[in-house]
Amino acid sequence: MFSNVEVFNVIKLWSIYIPGTDEYHPAPSEAIAKHMAKNHNAAMDAFFAKYPSDSKDMVEMSVASVAEWPFDPEDHAAEIKLFDYAGWGLEGGAE
Numbered sequence: 694m695f696s697n698v699e700v701f702n703v704i705k706l707w708s709i710y711i712p713g714t715d716e717y718h719p720a721p722s723e724a725i726a727k728h729m730a731k732n733h734n735a736a737m738d739a740f741f742a743k744y745p746s747d748s749k750d751m752v753e754m755s756v757a758s759v760a761e762w763p764f765d766p767e768d769h770a771a772e773i774k775l776f777d778y779a780g781w782g783l784e785g786g787a788e
Contacts, residue, residue, distance in 0.1 A: 706762035706769045709733065713754030719762055719772040726759040729781055733757040 707726040708717045711733070720726035737755045746752055762769045778784060 706766060708760055708762045708769075709757040710760040711755065711757050713751070717760065717763065719769045719776070720759075721773055721776060723759065725781070725783060728783065730757040730759050732782060 705723070707720040707723045709720060709726050709730045710717050718729065720729055734757055737752075737757075741752055741755075
């Protein structure tokens with residue numbers, strides 16, 4: 694039988710990372726993390742198109758990327774319980 698530690702070493706927990714705010718947002722799966730990053734980046738592209746920034750750093754620091762969750766698995770599980778599927782446009786599942 695596997696211990697919890699052994700299982701967590703096999704299962705990857707996913708998130709998106711936004712460097713400017715140094716935030717990780719948990720995702721239920723890698724596919725959903727990719728969807729989240731794509732939607733976040735599209736929203737930021739629209740924002741900067743409407744409100745151009747002279748700061749290349751500001752634009753680059755707003756780009757989300759898919760990343761493994763760097764914190765405790767228990768924290769990921771607690772955050773996923775609160776995950777807003779509709780807020781991320783996922784009523785029908787990830788693309």
